[in-house]
Amino acid sequence: MSDKKPLSSVNDFVVRFANVNGSGSASANEMFARAILRHGVPVSPRNIFPSNIQGLPTWYEVRVTEDGHLGARGGVDMMVAMNPQTWDKDIAGIEPGGYLFYDSTKPMPSTKFRDDITVIGVPLTAITNSTYTDPRQRQLFKNIIYLGSLSALLDMDPKLIEQLIGEQYKGKEKLLSSNVHALHLGRDWALQNLKCPIGLRVKKTDKVGDRIFIEGNSAAALGAVYGGATVCAWYPITPSSSVAEAFTAHCKKYRHDPETGKAKYAIVQGEDELASIGIVIGASWNGARAFTATSGPGISLMTEFIGLSYFAEIPAVIMNIQRAGPSTGMPTRTQQCDIIACAYASHGDTKHVLLFPEDPAEAFEFAAAAFDLAERLQTTIFLMLDLDIGMNHRLCRPLKWDDAKQYDRGKVMTTEMLEEGRDFGRYLDVDGDGIPYRTYPGTHPTKGSYFTRGTSRDRYARYSEEGSVYADNMQRLVRKFETAQDLVPRPLQANAERPTKYGVIYFGSTSPAMDEAIGLLEARGHQLDRLRIRAFPFHSSVASFLAEHDFVYVVEQNRDAQLRQLIVNENGIDPVRLVPIVHYDGTPITARYIAKAIGDHQDHLKVTPLRKAVS
Amino acid sequence: MTYIAKPKFHHPGLKKNELGYTHRDYEGKISTLCAGCGHDSITASIIEACYELSIEPHRVAKISGIGCSSKTPDYFLGNSHGFNSVHGRMPSVLTGANLANRDLIYLGVSGDGDSASIGFGQFAHSIRRGVNMTYIVENNGVYGLTKGQFSATADRGSKSKKGVTNTDNAIDLVAIALQLGATFVARSFSGDKSQLVPLIAAAIGHKGASFIDVISPCIAFNNHAGSTKSFDYVREHNDAVNRLDVLVGRDPIAVDYAPGTVQVVEQHDGSKIALRKIDADYDPHDRLGAQTFLQKHAAKGQIVTGLLYVDPDAEDLHTHLNTVETPLNTMEADTLCPGSAALDKFNASLR
Numbered sequence: 017m018s019d020k021k022p023l024s025s026v027n028d029f030v031v032r033f034a035n036v037n038g039s040g041s042a043s044a045n046e047m048f049a050r051a052i053l054r055h056g057v058p059v060s061p062r063n064i065f066p067s068n069i070q071g072l073p074t075w076y077e078v079r080v081t082e083d084g085h086l087g088a089r090g091g092v093d094m095m096v097a098m099n100p101q102t103w104d105k106d107i108a109g110i111e112p113g114g115y116l117f118y119d120s121t122k123p124m125p126s127t128k129f130r131d132d133i134t135v136i137g138v139p140l141t142a143i144t145n146s147t148y149t150d151p152r153q154r155q156l157f158k159n160i161i162y163l164g165s166l167s168a169l170l171d172m173d174p175k176l177i178e179q180l181i182g183e184q185y186k187g188k189e190k191l192l193s194s195n196v197h198a199l200h201l202g203r204d205w206a207l208q209n210l211k212c213p214i215g216l217r218v219k220k221t222d223k224v225g226d227r228i229f230i231e232g233n234s235a236a237a238l239g240a241v242y243g244g245a246t247v248c249a250w251y252p253i254t255p256s257s258s259v260a261e262a263f264t265a266h267c268k269k270y271r272h273d274p275e276t277g278k279a280k281y282a283i284v285q286g287e288d289e290l291a292s293i294g295i296v297i298g299a300s301w302n303g304a305r306a307f308t309a310t311s312g313p314g315i316s317l318m319t320e321f322i323g324l325s326y327f328a329e330i331p332a333v334i335m336n337i338q339r340a341g342p343s344t345g346m347p348t349r350t351q352q353c354d355i356i357a358c359a360y361a362s363h364g365d366t367k368h369v370l371l372f373p374e375d376p377a378e379a380f381e382f383a384a385a386a387f388d389l390a391e392r393l394q395t396t397i398f399l400m401l402d403l404d405i406g407m408n409h410r411l412c413r414p415l416k417w418d419d420a421k422q423y424d425r426g427k428v429m430t431t432e433m434l435e436e437g438r439d440f441g442r443y444l445d446v447d448g449d450g451i452p453y454r455t456y457p458g459t460h461p462t463k464g465s466y467f468t469r470g471t472s473r474d475r476y477a478r479y480s481e482e483g484s485v486y487a488d489n490m491q492r493l494v495r496k497f498e499t500a501q502d503l504v505p506r507p508l509q510a511n512a513e514r515p516t517k518y519g520v521i522y523f524g525s526t527s528p529a530m531d532e533a534i535g536l537l538e539a540r541g542h543q544l545d546r547l548r549i550r551a552f553p554f555h556s557s558v559a560s561f562l563a564e565h566d567f568v569y570v571v572e573q574n575r576d577a578q579l580r581q582l583i584v585n586e587n588g589i590d591p592v593r594l595v596p597i598v599h600y601d602g603t604p605i606t607a608r609y610i611a612k613a614i615g616d617h618q619d620h621l622k623v624t625p626l627r628k629a630v631s
Numbered sequence: 632m633t634y635i636a637k638p639k640f641h642h643p644g645l646k647k648n649e650l651g652y653t654h655r656d657y658e659g660k661i662s663t664l665c666a667g668c669g670h671d672s673i674t675a676s677i678i679e680a681c682y683e684l685s686i687e688p689h690r691v692a693k694i695s696g697i698g699c700s701s702k703t704p705d706y707f708l709g710n711s712h713g714f715n716s717v718h719g720r721m722p723s724v725l726t727g728a729n730l731a732n733r734d735l736i737y738l739g740v741s742g743d744g745d746s747a748s749i750g751f752g753q754f755a756h757s758i759r760r761g762v763n764m765t766y767i768v769e770n771n772g773v774y775g776l777t778k779g780q781f782s783a784t785a786d787r788g789s790k791s792k793k794g795v796t797n798t799d800n801a802i803d804l805v806a807i808a809l810q811l812g813a814t815f816v817a818r819s820f821s822g823d824k825s826q827l828v829p830l831i832a833a834a835i836g837h838k839g840a841s842f843i844d845v846i847s848p849c850i851a852f853n854n855h856a857g858s859t860k861s862f863d864y865v866r867e868h869n870d871a872v873n874r875l876d877v878l879v880g881r882d883p884i885a886v887d888y889a890p891g892t893v894q895v896v897e898q899h900d901g902s903k904i905a906l907r908k909i910d911a912d913y914d915p916h917d918r919l920g921a922q923t924f925l926q927k928h929a930a931k932g933q934i935v936t937g938l939l940y941v942d943p944d945a946e947d948l949h950t951h952l953n954t955v956e957t958p959l960n961t962m963e964a965d966t967l968c969p970g971s972a973a974l975d976k977f978n979a980s981l982r
Binding site for chain 2: 228230247249279295300467
């Protein structure tokens with residue numbers, strides 16, 4: 017008997033599925049999330065998976081959120097506990113008054129049990145064993161059967177799930193009908209044997225609008241297609257592999273010559289990350305738009321070439337889908353921990369452009385823009401996603417493209433320009449913006465050729481170890497980086513309802529949790545102005561924001577407050593005024609976490625000093 | 632300044648090739664390598680080969696890594712774009728460049744340190760991918776720029792200038808290239824220009840991965856008794872399997888060489904390689920036979936030179952990737968971007 021009233025909520029709860037990696041549960045769990053979306057209710061799902069193919073625990077969490085909060089919430093209202101290995105931990109994570117859904121074929125494992133949750137048992141194994149003889153079918157359909165039972169418990173419309181199954185198995189009638197059958201097996205058993213619905217319910221509404229449901233990696237890959245990338249070289253590494261895989265799929269759809277069937281792209285799986293970035297640099301040097309996708313360990317391997325890109329001024333685009341480091345760290349967990357490594361990658365004095373999209377829509381836009389920036393600035397551009405954006409489906413605004421847009425190929429001196437007698441010095445700053453002209457190989461029989469090298473050279477690309485020549489070049493690179501400030505996406509500021517001397521800076525995948533946290537903080541009486549940083553180098557408005565506030569919280573998902581370090585380093589600000597709010601256990605940061613950390617700090621600031629109180 | 636420009640004046644009566652270019656048009660800056668360096672002889676052979684083929688110099692992209700050998704692209708084809716990348720990574724940079732524009736000629740210059748050690752992986756993978764390139768290793772068995780350490784191609788038992796004996800086995804890049812599927816494999820000696828020039832010319836005409844290992848003695852650190860990469864040693868142990876000439880397709884083909892049999896190999900671009908076989912049994916179309924032949928002679932301490940293997944019908948990476956004939960670097964938004972209508976459909980599929 018529960019000693020707490022069961023949770024009751026419509027369109028606002030968290031369901032977590034605890035499964036075993038390789039059990040085939042992923043598609044059923046994702047279908048659950050999509051089915052709720054079809055009810056018009058926003059969802060925010062997240063995969064929590066191990067670095068393993070089969071056998072280790074995996075979780076899939078679906079936040080059902082009529083208010084549209086897309087960050088992780090924290091806590092679990094209903095646990096679908098399908099993995100005995102994690103049973104105790106899973107049960108411990110259920111909110112008071114929450115629900116436990118389990119396979120009741122066998123007796124409940126002996127454990128010190130909780131009295132404040134509602135236990136719902138469905139004999140899933142018994143149902144599958146009596147229906148299917150094939151072991152694999154028994155395993156796979158068990159997932160659809162619990163989906164059916166949940167649909168009854170949560171009062172979902174089965175027709176919407178049938179519609180999804182129909183779309184998934186279009187043209188495969190046998191699979192379609194067997195999945196629908198399994199769905200109803202679970203649903204009918206629940207309706208006949210359990211009290212349905214429970215306190216948690218899904219009710220049709222229209223809160224999704226025209227938003228789309230897509231993973232960040234897929235959106236970024238499509239951005240590369242729209243941005244004109246023709247060469248992709250990559251080496252498999254979680255969580256970035258799906259960028260290259262999605263790029264391949266998008267190119268097969270959009271980039272084949274209709275007459276010849278030939279490819280207007282080239283994708284090479286390199287032998288390692290070094291080769292991948294080398295191919296990108298070779299292709300970009302030769303005038304093609306090229307990119308690679310990787311994660312932290314790949315960035316480590318690429319740094320020598322990144323330095324070459326910076327110093328020899330060759331465009332390159334690197335999509336870094338960050339995971340928890342250092343070293344192998346937690347390969348399948350999310351973090352924003354490569355900020356410093358990417359901003360200053362390679363030896364010597366270097367600075368690189370970083371872009372921080374907040375969701376798949378921006379991942380698409382920034383990915384496409386990265387190629388313009390790379391060619392305009394003739395340097396490496398990092399698109400900084402993380403696992404939370406890259407490998408999870410997110411609701412976001414529809415992707416948009418302006419058909420009038422042409423690619424910005426940067427300063428390229430053509431045959432005609434050379435024929436006109438234009439002075440070509442590969443590293444000559446003719447416009448004062450630090451950006452020189454380049455030529456593509458093969459441009460002209462006698463003019464415009466030059467030798468690209470990672471060693472020092474003069475403005476006409478002639479090898480030189482003269483100190484003044486080297487310093488002149490390095491200063492021009494600083495000018496170029498300053499030029500970049502006005503080319504990259506600007507920060508977005510949102511002010512509190514009332515004037516405040518406190519601000520918060522955040523970026524990337526933290527965004528939805530931050531948006532929600534602001535509401536929680538306001539409820540506690542705290543007003544904060546917000547600045548979402550979208551790129552490095554920092555626009556001058558970052559310095560202005562810092563100057564306008566006594567204290568600015570910097571929220572990020574790494575241990576060492578890397579963005580804060582970068583802001584301090586680049587703005588020369590008193591570090592005391594930047595308060596780090598960090599979260600780095602590999603799970604996505606939540607609104608609850610941010611609100612508590614900032615709220616507690618704010619409460620502390622509001623304590624009246626004793627000296628004032630007694631005077 | 633360590634940059635040395637070459638004087639621009641030249642003899643007005645210099646001989647011109649079909650395109651009207653003279654040798655000087657294929658030269659680069661003055662070499663800063665040691666006097667007598669084998670690499671300079673290879674540079675001269677590259678210049679000669681490109682002149683004879685009447686290549687437009689600016690249609691060549693010359694790419695290298697780091698090291699003595701990798702400096703050499705600055706010394707030939709001064710009107711070509713060059714790229715001195717990072718140590719051992721020439722093959723990936725060349726691969727990318729080739730993917731971007733399949734219309735240029737790609738000349739990769741590397742060294743034994745570059746290709747057999749730090750860049751061994753990149754060497755192997757560019758070969759197995761069949762990148763359309765001429766990959767020349769200027770092989771002196773020693774690290775010259777860092778003053779005399781053994782490289783991975785130094786033979787076991789050979790001695791350094793300081794008298795140290797190499798106890799590691801040598802990597803034979805030719806044997807590896809054969810095993811990896813290179814479709815044009817040759818070895819030569821920097822001091823044998825009559826063999827090397829046509830080999831380079833034939834390799835440039837070959838569509839696919841062409842590999843030439845050129846033994847190139849280091850005059851400063853590896854040209855002493857006990858070295859197996861010295862001028863004297865290579866001259867004494869050189870065993871050529873064939874001599875060849877390259878006949879460009881537009882010329883009338885007249886094969887009348889003696890002594891020995893002559894075999895004509897027609898390549899993809901229409902050029903013909905006339906092989907004057909010195910070893911009557913040697914068949915350059917037999918990959919397995921080439922591997923065996925190489926190993927048998929290596930066991931006897933002989934350095935086999937000549938065209939060791941060629942597949943005249945080779946395919947390249949672009950064929951494998953089924954890429955369009957138009958160079959990818961010439962394409963703009965009107966060709967590459969699917970547009971907003973396609974995006975609207977894509978959005979609709981995600982709801």
